[in-house]
Amino acid sequence: MPGLHAGIRSVIHVLPNEAWTGLLFTALLIEQLLNGLQLGVMLFLMAAGLTLIFGVMGLINLAHGSLYMIGAFACATVAAATGSFWIGLIASLAAAAGVGAIIEVAVIRRLYDRDHLDQVLATFALILILSEGARWLFGSFPLYLDIPLLLQGAVPLPGGGQYQLYRLAIIGVGIAVAVGLYLLISRTRLGMRIRAGESDREMIGALGVDIGTLYTVVFALGAALAGLAGALVGALQSVQVGMGEPVLILAFVVIVIGGIGSIKGALVGAVIVGVVDTMGRFLLPSLLALTMPASQATTIGAALASMLIYVVMALILAFRPSGLFAAQA
Amino acid sequence: MNRILAASLLGLSLATSSLAHAEPVKIGVITTLSGGGAGLGIDMRDAFTLAIKQSGNKDVELVIEDDAQKPELAVQIAEKMIQGDKVDLMTGIIWSNLAMAVVPNTVAQDVIYLSPNAGPSALAGANCNPNYFNVAYQNDNFHEAMGQYANKDYKNAFILAPNYPAGKDALTGFKRYYKGSLAGEIYTQVGQTDYAAEIAQIRASGADSVYFFLPGGMGIAFMKQYAQSGVNIPVMGPGFSFSQDVLPAIGDAALGVKNSATWSKDLDNEANKEFVEAFKAEYKRLPSIYAAQSWDTANLILAALSKADVKDKDAFRAALKAADFQSVRGKFVFNNNNHPIQNIYVREVVKEDDGTLTNKIIATAFDDHKDAYAEKCSM
Amino acid sequence: MSRETTVNLLLALLLLGTPLLAAGLGEPFYVTLATRVTVLALAAVGLNLALGLGGLLSFGHAAFFGLGGYVAGILATHAFNAEPLFADIPATTSMPLIWVTAAAVAGLVALPIGAVSLRTSGVYFIMITLAFAQMIYYFAISWPAYGGEDGLSLSMRNAFPGVNTAKPLPYFLICYAALMAALLLFRAIEGSRFGSALQAARQNGTRLAAVGIAPFHIRLVAFAVSAMITGLAGALYADLNRFVGPSMLSWHMSGELIVLIILGGKGRLFGPVAGAMVFVFFEYVLGGITERWQFFLGLILLGIVLFARGGLLGLLSGKPRHV
CATH class of the missing domain: 3.40.50.2300 (Response regulator)
Structure with a gap:
């Protein structure tokens, strides 16, 4: 990629020539790919719950981002009180699952037999309630949460770069969750019921499964995954009200690309979105710098990069209207 | 005899001052009190209300509304304050894009606006306005x-x-x-x-x-x-x-x-020490820069009110421009475009x-x- | 006259009477508030055509609302600076011209968006319309020419021949007339053969295809017309606020338009009007009472969707519809 290489050099313009050996460029590229993967894995944690809830209960949950926020707030608060990130992490799972179960019983349960429109409005209302409620409880200022001591530092990459240990750990957690979900759904009794629920809702009722409990459990599971994502990302970002909304939109993009209801689709979609977004931000300004002045290229490149995943999504849906791995016809 | 004269003079001056301020001065405060950016607006509001409270000036009435960081909502509130509440002055906006939505139409209706934070360049140059005072900084x-x-x-x-x-x-x-x-x-x-x-x-x-x-x-x-x-x-x-x-x-x-x-x-001046102490005592937290700018905005208004009637726009604008108040930033002067000259x-x-x-x-x-x-x- | 028709008439009179009364009492702000209700209702009438009649749950109508707004803003800015638009096409501050342009631009953009989106259905349709709106939103934020995130401030309202648009009441009446015209159009479409086909496509697209009508084309036309009405509303909204910015394009705006329709009652002629009246009322009243207003607004919306199926008009006129 000599042309691109030159483009990157002209955006990061005043590097000494010897710094631009192919090796360094490769290291940067690998690092950015890992960054894309990490973003994707984080999106997968959000999207898995979202797609599971849709697949089993047929529900669009706009408030999923609020559960992410609750996870981050719980982790930050408990970590600040106990001094341990890990206790905070457990608290985030518990808090998000708990709030998820309460919401399911109090509100969501009444929405399963409604059309998507009512679901959109009700969960939109939940966003308002949960965001403002969180501000009521935790105040208006962002909270502090740092990565645990155990995971600080970086590991060397082939080619001379290095990569942050914590981000590698997030990738690991994401892969573990993906494997865990696969085993849960294919090997356990709960998974069997979930699969049954996806294909025929009345049938599992007739088989004597308590659908109400099953739904609450699935919703709480999805919520816990969102809470986990929030806590993990909270250590990297700002823990504040409204942090769930940008992620929510991206998670929706992910499940739509992957095919709604499909965990595998969510994983593939998440990695596509993560990598495309990261590489777009990294490469687009550089590519444009080949054809226009660098200052213009950075602005226009950034503008195009922010639209890129939506373009990709529109393209995928234009050719596969039910996503890449449509679970149901 | 002297005592009596002094007492009656005092009585007289009290009477005239209550006459002059028969109608309270209404200040409209549009700021962000909900959503992710609320922390800044809350600091702004808290410092502003505290400054007014500490001054003991009972003739100032505040109308405070939340813009939720949405430009359209801020515009709507501004219209309400101007047409409905008939405020004399407006202030409070934190964000540049909200200021750009609200300020041009506000000052065009001959309402004075004092910016406690945002200072977009579009309002500082050719489009400067005698009704627009920036008490904070120009964005650059x-x-x-x-x-x-x-x-x-x-x-x-x-x-x-x-x-x-x-x-x-x-x-x-x-x-x-x-x-x-x-x-x-x-x-x-x-x-x-x-x-x-x-x-x-x-x-x-x-x-x-x-x-x-x-x-x-x-x-x-x-x-x-x-x-x-x-x-x-x-x-x-x-x-x-x-x-x-x-x-x-x-x-x-x-x-x-x-x-x-x-x-x-830690800026070393009397006004700043008073401000930091008062803010800490009242709200049990340290003030931010938004609080400091807002405190200055309130004190600038109070100082101008003591010199001129807010209904006499020309006199009041001149009083504001004189910036005859103790800024927590030390020396504070307005430039020709009503933006600060400061360290x-x-x-x-x-x-x-x-x-x-x-x-x-x-x-x-x-x-x-x-x-x-x-x-x-x-x- | 059915009960719903009576309710509709009362709503129309209430929306007209309140600002007239407020203007008489010297409270111009309430005229402005009523104008906001009217314009939001108009935008939602547009969406109601796609959503209520056609069953097309677009989560991206903010795109058309914002586009309309930007058309008004850009034309006015160019006219104010006496710069031609492209080559020698002059800009304009004439409202009727701006409206036509806004509706045309919204409609033209809606055609390709609809052509791609309508290949999908259900949640996919919701999300792909959202994706297109997000594209335009991000474009508006990062494109420097027209203010980016700061948006565009109009130095004065655009002009309508023979009317002083700067005054609240005349401008309200213009918007009110536009809303009534859109409602008449909605009623006409609903009763037309095209409307019947659209509703048939919502209920059963396959059957419609079997009788030789392609649901895709019917829906595409409905989607475009819907976008045109919402685009017109966007132009009026820009003039109301004398400001247009990317927040008009945000997904919150799309969500709010949907909220208006469900609040009022989806597919009902006056649903958006009732929804806008109630929404703006709550936003205004709650915002004056507490800074936690969004919390209570959420509770109220939740209560309505859970316990008042068919929206407010369902409650008022006492019969379910489109269940």
């Missing part, structure tokens, strides 16, 4: 100061900001005074929360310093991730990203970072004995700094 100022200061130690800076007008103004402001070369210039997405890709580029760029303007949660995310990444190129930023409202959330990652501001808690300092983030993170002034970047747009203003 903090960045210009850091550009100036960077010349001392650095020759190859990497600069980044969000891809929107304030972001471009910020980097333009930095480059206006910075003389070295640029190791890179990046515009990030608005609302972006992950900066791993940008930090990787910074690491690879060979820069000797980094300057960033990323307001709110974006800045918190960037600083945390930057510190975690282990890149040890020194970072500089505008004071907003290291203000008292966000420092606790960034934590030790902010320690030692140099940032520019017109105010700091801009470089601060460093330090930890106090009790573990609180805060800022300490280490240098003065500019004495009596004026903004770059004033000469295009015909006032």
Whole structure:
């Protein structure tokens, strides 16, 4: 990629020539790919719950981002009180699952037999309630949460770069969750019921499964995954009200690309979105710098990069209207 | 005899003053009190109401409304305040884009607006207005100061900001005074929360310093991730990203970072000491720069009210322009475009004995700094 | 006259009477508030055509609302600075011209968006319309020419021949007339053969295809017309606020438009009007009472969707519809 290489050099313009050996460029590229993967894995944690809830209960949950926020707030608060990130992490799972179960019983349960429109409005209302409620409880200022001591530092990459240990750990957690979900759904009794629920809702009722409990459990599971994502990302970002909304939109993009209801689709979609977004931000300004002045290229490149995943999504849906791995016809 | 005369004079002056202020002065405060950006608006409101309360001036009535950081809502509230509440003065807006939506139409209706925070360049130059007073700064100022200061130690800076007008103004402001070369210039997405890709580029760029303007949660995310990444190129930023409202959330990652501001808690003047003490006593937290600017706005208004009747617009504008008040920033004068001429300092983030993170002034970047747009203003 | 028709008439009179009364009492702000209700209702009438009649749950109508707004803003800015638009096409501050342009631009953009989106259905349709709106939103934020995130401030309202648009009441009447015209159009479409086909496509697209009508084309036309009405509303909204910015394009705006329709009652002629009246009322009243207003607004919305199926008009006129 000599042309691109030159483009990157002209955006990061005043590097000494010897710094631009192919090796360094490769290291940067690998690092950015890992960054894309990490973003994707984080999106997968959000999207898995979202797609599971849709697949089993047929529900669009706009408030999923609020559960992410609750996870981050719980982790930050408990970590600040106990001094341990890990206790905070457990608290985030518990808090998000708990709030998820309460919401399911109090509100969501009444929405399963409604059309998507009512679901959109009700969960939109939940966003308002949960965001403002969180501000009521935790105040208006962002909270502090740092990565645990155990995971600080970086590991060397082939080619001379290095990569942050914590981000590698997030990738690991994401892969573990993906494997865990696969085993849960294919090997356990709960998974069997979930699969049954996806294909025929009345049938599992007739088989004597308590659908109400099953739904609450699935919703709480999805919520816990969102809470986990929030806590993990909270250590990297700002823990504040409204942090769930940008992620929510991206998670929706992910499940739509992957095919709604499909965990595998969510994983593939998440990695596509993560990598495309990261590489777009990294490469687009550089590519444009080949054809226009660098200052213009950075602005226009950034503008195009922010639209890129939506373009990709529109393209995928234009050719596969039910996503890449449509679970149901 | 003398005593009687004094008493009756006092009675007379009381009578005239209550006559002059028969109608209370109404001040409309539009600020952000809900949603993710509420912290700034709450600091603004708290300092403003405290200043009014401490003055003991009973003739000031505040109308405070939440704009939820939405321009359309801010416009609606402004219309309500002007047409419905018939306010005499308006203030409170934190964000530039909301100010751009509200201020032009407000001042066009001959209502005086005092900005406690935002200072978009579009309102400072050719479109300056006698009814618009900026008590805070022009948006470029903090960045210009850091550009100036960077010349001392650095020759190859990497600069980044969000891809929107304030972001471009910020980097333009930095480059206006910075003389070295640029190791890179990046515009990030608005609302972006992950900066791993940008930090990787910074690491690879060979820069000797980094300057960033990323307001709110974006800045918190960037600083945390930057510190975690282990890149040890020194970072500089505008004071907003290291203000008292966000420092606790960034934590030790902010320690030692140099940032520019017109105010700091440790600025040595009487007004500032009083302000910091009063704010701490009332709200049990340290004031942010937004609180300081808002406190100044309130005191500027109070000072002008003691000199002129708010209904006499010309006299009141002149009283405001005289800026005859004790600013917590020390010397404070209005330029021809009603924007401040003031010192801009470089601060460093330090930890106090009790573990609180805060800022300490280490240098003065500019004495009596004026903004770059004033000469295009015909006032 | 059915009960719903009576309710509709009362709503129309209430929306007209309140600002007239407020203007008479010297309270111009309430005229402005009523104008806001009217314009939001108009935008939602547009969406109601796609959503209520066609069953097309677009989560991206903010795109058309914002586009309309930007058309007004850009034309006015160019006219104010006496710059031609492209080559020698002059800009304009004439409202009727701006409206036509806004509706045309919204409609033209809606055609390709609809052509891609309508290949999908259900949640996919919701999300792909959202994706297109997000594209335009991000474009508006990062494109520097027209203000980016700061948006565009109009120095004065655009002009309508023979009317002083700067005054609240005349401007309200213009918007009110536009809303009534759109409602008449909605009623006409609903009763037309095209409307029947659209509703048939919602209920059973396959059957419609079997009788030789392609649901795709019917829906595409409905989507475009719907976008045109919402685009017109966007132009009026820009003039109301004398400001247009990317927040008009945000997904919150799309969500709010949907909220208006469900609040009022989806597919009902006056649903958007009732929804807008109630929404703006709550926003205004709650915002004056507490800074936690969004919390209570959420509770109220939740209560309505859970316990008042068919929206407010369902409650008022006492019969379910489109269940």
